[in-house]
Every structure is written in structure tokens, then in C-alpha cells.
Amino acid sequence: MARVSLKNIVGKKNEINTAVLALMDQLKKATWIEDENGKLLLGNPTKTPGSSFSVTLDNEIIGWVKGDENSLMIANLLAYLVQKEAEKKKLGTEVLNLYQELNVIYNFSEQLTQTIDPDVIAQLTLEQAIHSIPSHSGVIVLWNEEKKHLAVPARSGEQLFNEEHLRHNPGVLLKIGLSGQSEIITDLSLLKEKGIIENDVHSLIYAAMKVKHRIMGAIILAGKNIEQYSAAHLKLLVTLALQSSTAIESAMLYEKNIREAREREEAMLRIHEVTKKFVPHEFIRSLGKETLTDVKLGDQVEKIVTVLFTDIRDFTTLSEKMTPEENFHFVSSFNARLGPVIRSNNGFINQYLGDSIMAIFPENPEDALRAAVGMQKAVHELNKERKELGLPSIRAGIGMHTGSLIMGITGDEFRMDAATISDTVNTAARIESLTKYYKSPLLLSDHTLQYLNGQNNFQFRHLGSVKLKGKNNLLSIVECINGFEELLFERKLQTLSQFNEAMNLYHDQQFENALQLFQTILTNDPDDLTANYFLTNTKKYLREGVPKNWTGTEEMVSK
Amino acid sequence: MEQKILIVDDEAHIRMLIEQTLEELEDEGVEFLTAENGEIALDIIQKENPKLVFLDVMMPKMNGMEVCRRVKKELGLNNVFIVLLTAKGQELDRQRGQEVGADVYMTKPFDPEIILTKAKEVLGIE
Numbered sequence: 001m002a003r004v005s006l007k008n009i010v011g012k013k014n015e016i017n018t019a020v021l022a023l024m025d026q027l028k029k030a031t032w033i034e035d036e037n038g039k040l041l042l043g044n045p046t047k048t049p050g051s052s053f054s055v056t057l058d059n060e061i062i063g064w065v066k067g068d069e070n071s072l073m074i075a076n077l078l079a080y081l082v083q084k085e086a087e088k089k090k091l092g093t094e095v096l097n098l099y100q101e102l103n104v105i106y107n108f109s110e111q112l113t114q115t116i117d118p119d120v121i122a123q124l125t126l127e128q129a130i131h132s133i134p135s136h137s138g139v140i141v142l143w144n145e146e147k148k149h150l151a152v153p154a155r156s157g158e159q160l161f162n163e164e165h166l167r168h169n170p171g172v173l174l175k176i177g178l179s180g181q182s183e184i185i186t187d188l189s190l191l192k193e194k195g196i197i198e199n200d201v202h203s204l205i206y207a208a209m210k211v212k213h214r215i216m217g218a219i220i221l222a223g224k225n226i227e228q229y230s231a232a233h234l235k236l237l238v239t240l241a242l243q244s245s246t247a248i249e250s251a252m253l254y255e256k257n258i259r260e261a262r263e264r265e266e267a268m269l270r271i272h273e274v275t276k277k278f279v280p281h282e283f284i285r286s287l288g289k290e291t292l293t294d295v296k297l298g299d300q301v302e303k304i305v306t307v308l309f310t311d312i313r314d315f316t317t318l319s320e321k322m323t324p325e326e327n328f329h330f331v332s333s334f335n336a337r338l339g340p341v342i343r344s345n346n347g348f349i350n351q352y353l354g355d356s357i358m359a360i361f362p363e364n365p366e367d368a369l370r371a372a373v374g375m376q377k378a379v380h381e382l383n384k385e386r387k388e389l390g391l392p393s394i395r396a397g398i399g400m401h402t403g404s405l406i407m408g409i410t411g412d413e414f415r416m417d418a419a420t421i422s423d424t425v426n427t428a429a430r431i432e433s434l435t436k437y438y439k440s441p442l443l444l445s446d447h448t449l450q451y452l453n454g455q456n457n458f459q460f461r462h463l464g465s466v467k468l469k470g471k472n473n474l475l476s477i478v479e480c481i482n483g484f485e486e487l488l489f490e491r492k493l494q495t496l497s498q499f500n501e502a503m504n505l506y507h508d509q510q511f512e513n514a515l516q517l518f519q520t521i522l523t524n525d526p527d528d529l530t531a532n533y534f535l536t537n538t539k540k541y542l543r544e545g546v547p548k549n550w551t552g553t554e555e556m557v558s559k
Numbered sequence: 560m561e562q563k564i565l566i567v568d569d570e571a572h573i574r575m576l577i578e579q580t581l582e583e584l585e586d587e588g589v590e591f592l593t594a595e596n597g598e599i600a601l602d603i604i605q606k607e608n609p610k611l612v613f614l615d616v617m618m619p620k621m622n623g624m625e626v627c628r629r630v631k632k633e634l635g636l637n638n639v640f641i642v643l644l645t646a647k648g649q650e651l652d653r654q655r656g657q658e659v660g661a662d663v664y665m666t667k668p669f670d671p672e673i674i675l676t677k678a679k680e681v682l683g684i685e
Contacts, residue, residue: 008585092579096671099576103668 004086006033006055006063006078011041011220016081024074031067031074038064080168101236104132108243118251122154125244126219130156132240133205133233135221137161142209142217143170143178144246160222165195168179172196173218180215182207182238184229197222205229207237209245217243222517283418286362286407298414300408306368306400306448307425308347309432310338310375311356313395319355329357334394337378345371358429360420365402365444365451369458372442373397376483397441398433398483402448426429427475434477438463439529442483446476458482461499462557463530464507479530491525499531506534507549511542562682565592567600567626568644569618573667578611580671587684597621604614604630604639611681612672614661616645616652624652624659631660640681644669 010017010033024031024043026412032043041063049066053075056062062082063076108128115121115487122140130138137160142151150167166173172194176185185204191197197204205219205228219241223229246456275292284292288297312318312334319327331354338357342349347361347368375398383393403424410419440463449460459481465474492499502517518535523526564584566577574593581591591635592607594600598620604612612630616623623643643661645652656664663677679685 089579089582092582095572096576096579099668100671103670106668107670350667 004057004062004089006035006082007041009081009085010078011035017042020077022181023077024304027070027074031065031071031077033074034064034066036061036063043067053411055079055082057086057400079460097232101232104128104236105239105243108240112243112247116251116254118248118255121244121247121251122158125240126154126156129219129221129237129240132236133221133229135205135223135228136201137162138219138221139166139219140209141166141173143173143215144443145214157222160198160201161220162195162197169194176204176206176405178208178215178218180208180210182234182241184234186226187365200224202226203228205237207234207241209241209248211245211249216249219244246520254348260469269323279418280350282348282360282362283350283407287409295409296411297409297411300406302404302406303362304403304451305405305424306361306365306402306451307354307405307420307428308342308361308372308398308400309358309429310359310372310398311354311432313397313436315355318394334382337382339373341374342371345374347371350418358420358425360405360407364453365400365448366453366456368400368402368448369444369452369456369482372400372480373458373483376441380485395441397432397434397435399428399430399443399445400447401428401431402451403427427468431475431477434466438477438479439467439533440479442480444478444480446478449478459493459496461496461530462503464503488525488527492528495521495524495528495531502531502534506538509541509546511538514538515542554558561590562611563590563605563607564602564678565594565607565609565612567594567613567618567623568615569595571595573644576671577669577674578579580674581678583675584678584682584684586624587682589682589684597623597626600626601629605634608636609639611640611642611678613642613644616643621679624655627656627661628659642677647676658669666676674677 005011010020021031021042030046032045033041034045035041045066045178049071050068051071052064052066054061055078056078063078065071065078065543066419067074070521083503108125111124112121115124121529122142126138126140129135135157137157138155139152139161140154142153143149144151148170150170150173152163152166155161155163170178172190176191183206185206186202188201188204189199191204192199192201197326198286201222201224203223203226208218209216219237221229221237241503272293273292279292284290284295286301286303287295288301288361289295289299312331318330322330334355335352335357339349342357345361345367346363347359349357350360351358359368359371361371375396379394379396386393401424403422405420405422405424407418409416410421411417427445431445435441435443443463452458461481463477463478464477465476467474481489481496484492498517498521502514502521505511505514505517515535515538518531518538521531522535525531564581566574568574568577574595578591578593581589585591592603592609594603596618600612600614601621603609604626614623614626623645627641627643630639630641640661640662641660641664643652643656644665644667646667653664665673
């Protein structure tokens with residue numbers, strides 16, 4: 001800072017200079033002004049001065065007025081002018097300091113808007129504090145009331161704070177730093193005793209960080225000099241603490257909100273994942289909805305699908321021999337094997353009904369056929385395992401039908417369920433039960449056959465038509481032989497054309513020829529139970545004749 | 560060598576503050592001139608040829624932009640380093656400032672440290 005010097009006041013051409021010069025002129029030019037070293041500043045010196053008066057400022061000589069008796073008057077005037085100038089300068093410096101502080105607070109506010117990370121805010125605050133309030137070291141401590149835990153999110157400068165000791169002495173800090181007060185301390189004995197600060201620290205300044213009435217933490221700065229901090233420093237630190245505490249609070253709240261939102265989202269996702277396992281996702285999708293929560297009472301859709309039923313032959317007899325637990329286990333493992341086969345063929349399981357599974361194939365009947373063949377193979381595998389364990393084999397029947405189906409949400413406001421309602425379902429179920437009757441493990445209707453793509457890798461045997469109980473229309477039944485084990489399949493493949501021809505003869509009531517053909521088939525394939533069934537019928541009709549109005553259709557007397 | 564700094568602002572406290580900030584340059588022989596409006600500023604620039612001018616934008620009679628434009632574009636006095644000062648929030652003027660040929664653009668409240676550093680740089684001191 002430039003000292004107030006006489007040179008600055010009268011040495012340069014300015015208003016004061018002009019006025020003083022004019023004054024000296026009036027006084028017969030018999031006075032002159034020198035600086036403290038005797039260098040001439042203003043006026044014309046004569047050879048020897050009559051008088052010599054010093055001009056002082058704060059007890060320091062800054063110049064001389066020499067000349068005649070008027071010198072005293074000039075000296076006093078100059079002393080006054082110099083005093084005023086010094087006061088003006090002092091005021092100016094103070095205002096400048098305030099202006100600088102203002103600038104700091106402005107910039108700091110702006111910086112705070114740039115980030116929402118609490119740790120970054122803490123670091124910014126500390127750096128600003130140390131920059132504006134020269135210190136050797138500083139820390140910010142944050143107190144978590146819930147967890148009773150002290151955190152140190154920011155540190156700067158030399159290593160004058162021992163964070164270990166800081167964290168383990170929250171009690172001491174509650175008096176200093178976390179007391180909610182802001183002050184300058186010079187008695188640091190307690191803190192040094194606990195090893196919280198180094199011995200070469202001689203003054204400490206801290207400001208509490210508060211939000212409403214809760215004490216969040218504090219900014220603490222340390223200096224090695226005794227008189228390092230002033231009241232002005234304290235005021236600035238308090239302002240910085242105030243600004244940063246609200247910013248940190250908001251940032252932490254924001255983080256908390258984000259975290260909670262994410263947790264809610266994850267919970268929702270888990271729920272969705274689980275609901276998919278209870279109500280097939282495909283079902284919900286077919287209704288044009290994405291999740292179970294979107295679905296409402298009355299939602300429905302009509303679609304042409306293939307419905308497939310499967311169940312375990314003679315399950316009742318089997319289950320009698322098992323305990324309820326064994327029963328459950330048995331059915332469960334059966335289902336567990338078949339489920340994946342259905343799913344990997346674009347189907348979904350609509351319902352488990354005891355030992356029976358109802359599956360829907362919304363896309364293509366070929367999917368259902370493939371699944372059926374796959375399921376039969378799975379049963380063969382199971383039987384191999386059962387044989388090794390000395391258990392009897394299981395036989396499963398599969399029946400399918402293709403037609404229109406309505407899938408929808410039925411029930412009432414408090415109890416809803418996904419339901420499938422249509423004739424197609426009933427028909428499919430009836431066809432499945434025909435598997436017992438025809439002694440064939442895999443049956444489908446001609447409807448399904450119609451919907452099938454002509455180019456397929458399956459072989460079929462036509463089993464004539466049936467008139468299901470309680471229905472008027474005839475249904476043609478077809479057997480798919482691809483599910484049989486190797487040997488049996490080969491044989492059936494060989495006798496395929498013979499079988500279909502035999503069925504035509506049978507339908508035309510040419511029983512003699514039919515009989516012969518069936519017998520030939522059975523000679524080649526004694527295990528053909530279906531062929532055997534028709535052979536028995538043929539013999540019966542030959543013996544007793546056909547019933548009146550017999551059209552080759554089997555009348556189903558029971559479901 | 561005597562170098563001159565001209566401080567132009569209609570607010571007395573700003574003129575005083577800038578002078579206060581640059582006080583130490585007085586020891587280096589720098590002379591401070593002040594003006595409280597654009598017209599007076601233009602006059603002083605032409606007569607005194609200051610090396611550095613701090614020029615407030617928002618002033619009555621003639622604003623800082625106009626002064627700058629006349630000095631740089633009309634009079635072609637390119638050895639006069641002009642720092643435009645404006646209140647925060649008028650940042651759009653930055654581009655306008657470039658157009659009128661200002662050398663530097665600063666916002667108020669100004670950062671005293673930056674003002675001092677810039678002045679030393681322009682005057683070639685320290």
C-alpha cells in the first residue's frame with residue numbers, strides 16, 4: 001500500500017498543489033517544502049531558513065516546511081491535509097476489502113449452482129475459505145445425528161488435523177466446532193491434548209454449518225500464527241458456512257431421493273418378474289398390455305390358437321400308492337420337465353390342473369406338434385430313469401385342437417383371474433381324453449391339420465371322425481406318430497399307407513378287406529394298439545353288423 | 560515513464576474502488592485519471608492518451624460501447640487498451656463488446672485481483 005507522502009500531496013500538479021503554491025506566493029514566496037530527506041518538493045528555497053517546522057503523520061516525520069515565520073502555518077495546514085488523505089485512504093482500503101468479500105460471496109454462490117455432489121460442495125467451500133481467509137490448514141466436518149458418526153468430506157492445506165482423532169472424539173468437537181457457535185479460539189490445549197491438532201497450530205477459527213436448527217457440521221481453519229484471524233474473517237467464514245450448508249443439505253436430499261427412487265424401481269421390477277411366473281407374460285401381451293398392473297377386468301382378446309392338454313394315464317391308481325407328499329413331488333417333477341419343452345416351442349402354460357397341463361400355442365400349430373413330440377420324448381427319458389429305480393413306467397396322453405379362443409380377465413373387483421373361454425378349449429380337452437380310447441398317445445383334430453403348413457416333418461394316421469358327447473358337429477381325429485420311440489416309429493412309418501387305406505375300407509364298410517389289412521399291420525407291428533382297437537371293432541361289425549345309420553363315425557358315449 | 564490509467568464510471572464508489580485497487584501502481588509512476596461520463600472520457604482519451612482505460616458500459620450521455628467504438632473504430636487509437644465493465648446479467652453484451660473492439664470484458668462486481676493483474680500486464684509492470 002502506498003504510504004501517504006508529502007510528495008503525493010503537494011509534489012504533483014493537482015488541486016492541493018496549486019492552492020498551496022498560491023498560498024505561498026501570497027506569503028511573499030518566503031517558504032518552501034521539503035520531504036523527510038530534505039529533497040525539495042515545492043517552492044523556492046532561500047539560502048538559510050529562518051524557521052523549520054516538521055510535518056508529522058502518526059508521530060512520523062514526513063517532511064519539512066522551511067522559511068520565515070509563516071512556515072508554521074503551512075506546516076499545520078499540510079499536517080491537516082495529510083491526515084485527511086490518510087483517513088481517506090484507510091476508508092478506501094476498508095471499502096475495497098468489503099468489495100472483495102462481496103466478490104467472493106458472489107462467485108461462491110455461482111460455483112454452488114454448478115454441482116449437486118455434497119463432497120464436491122464441501123471441497124469447494126473449504127478451498128474458497130482458505131483462499132479468502134489465509135490459513136495453513138482446514139477441514140470440514142459433518143455430523144450424522146442418526147448414525148452418530150462424524151465425517152470429514154473435505155480437507156486442505158498442510159496436515160495439521162489428525163482425522164483419526166477427530167472422528168473418535170465427537171465429544172470434544174461438540175464443544176468446539178459442533179457447538180452451533182462460530183468463533184476464533186486461541187486456547188487449544190484440549191484439542192492438542194486429544195491429538196486432534198498439531199502443536200504448531202496457534203489459532204483456530206470455525207463457523208457452524210446449520211440447517212434450520214440442526215447442526216450439520218462446521219468449517220474449521222487452523223493457523224500457525226497467534227493473531228492470524230480477525231473479526232472480519234469470522235464474518236466471512238460464517239457467510240460461507242451459511243451458503244454451503246443449505247447447498248450440502250439440498251445435495252444430500254437429492255441423493256437420498258435418487259436412491260429411494262432407484263430402490264422403488266428395483267422393487268417394481270422384482271414384482272413384475274414374479275408376476276410373470278404366475279400369470280404368463282404372453283397372456284398379458286396378447287391383451288395388448290405390458291405388465292400385470294396394466295390389466296383390468298374385462299380386458300379380452302380373441303385369437304386363433306392351438307390348445308394342448310396333457311395328462312398322466314392312470315394317475316388315480318398311481319397316486320393311491322403314494323403319500324400326498326410323494327404325489328405332489330411326483331406331479332411337480334413331471335411338470336418341471338414338460339414346462340421347458342412347451343416354452344421353447346413358443347407356447348405358454350396357461351394352467352396346471354392336478355396331473356394335467358393346459359398349454360396355449362398362439363402362433364403356429366406346428367409349434368404345438370413339435371412341443372408334443374418333445375414332451376413325449378421327455379416322458380421316454382423319465383421312464384428310463386424310473387426303470388433303473390425299479391419304478392413302473394408312466395404314460396402320458398396329449399391332445400390338441402386349433403380354433404378361436406378368447407383370453408380375458410374375468411372375476412370381480414377383488415378377485416380376478418386370467419381365463420380362457422371357448423369351445424376350442426373343451427374340444428382340445430376331449431381330444432386328449434380320446435387318447436385313452438384310441439390307445440394313442442398323441443392326437444390332434446383335422447382343424448389343427450388344416451392350419452398346419454403343408455411342408456412339415458410330421459407323419460399322420462387318420463382315425464376317422466367322432467361325434468363328441470353333447471355336440472352336433474363331427475370332428476376328424478388324427479394321430480401323429482412322431483412321438484413314438486425309434487423302433488415303434490419305424491414300424492408305424494412302414495405301415496402308414498396300409499393303415500390309412502385300412503381306415504378308408506373301414507369307413508366304406510368293407511370290413512373283410514379292412515380286417516385283412518389290419519391283421520397284416522399287426523403282424524408287422526404287434527405293439528400297434530390303435531390298429532388293434534380298429535381290428536376289434538372290425539371283427540365286431542363283421543359279427544353283429546353295423547348300427548343303423550352308421551356313418552363310420554364313432555359315437556362317444558362318455559366324455 | 561509516466562503511464563496513465565483512465566477510470567470511467569458514473570458511480571463514484573466504483574471509480575474510487577478501482578483507484579484503490581491499483582494504488583500500488585502509483586509508486587511505479589502511474590497517473591490516475593477519472594471521468595464520470597462518456598463524453599468527458601472521450602475528451603480525456605484524446606488529450607491525455609492513457610495506456611489503459613476501464614470503461615463502464617451503462618452510463619448517461621454516451622455509454623461505454625459507443626466510447627469504445629469511437630476510440631477503436633473511428634479514431635483508430637489502437638494502443639489504448641480498453642477494459643469494458645458491466646453489471647452481471649448483461650453477458651450478451653460480450654459479443655457486442657467484441658464488435659466495438661474492446662480488448663477485455665469484465666463483469667461487476669469486479670474481482671480486484673484480476674483488475675490489478677491485468678493492469679500490471681498491460682503497463683508492463685513486475
